[in-house]
Amino acid sequence: MQDWVKEIVVDSKFENVRTLTEFVENSLEPYHPSHKALMQIGVAIDELFSNVVRYSGSTNLKLILNVNADVLTAKLTFIDEGVEYNPLSKSDPDVTLSAEDRKIGGLGVFLVKKIMDGVEYKRDGHKNVLTVVKKLT
16 A cells, blocks of 8 residues: 545534544555544544634644555644644643643643653744654554
């Protein structure tokens, strides 16, 4: 199998998380990703897209999916034209505290950082570009 890149653009509406998830799952199917990898990718899509919808002000989101067949990894790049925000610059929540004592927010990005094999952010002109990488095995 060869490396390839596919992309999809959706409106920034919560109901489109399903469209993104199905696009990725269907695209990855020929590579027979592990159930765990697919579940973790699904969580990342849900958390990252929800943040764009809730906070960015962007009207749409572009998701670029790139598969490296040699090492069986998927790279998902989320691009929006919203307010500049680097979720990786925020310190991780103190998960040793009880839920009542913890500040609200930040758990989703924390979870994504823990379950993905790589996470990067950059600002490209007027665009937020957040990339996550996951091994499919």
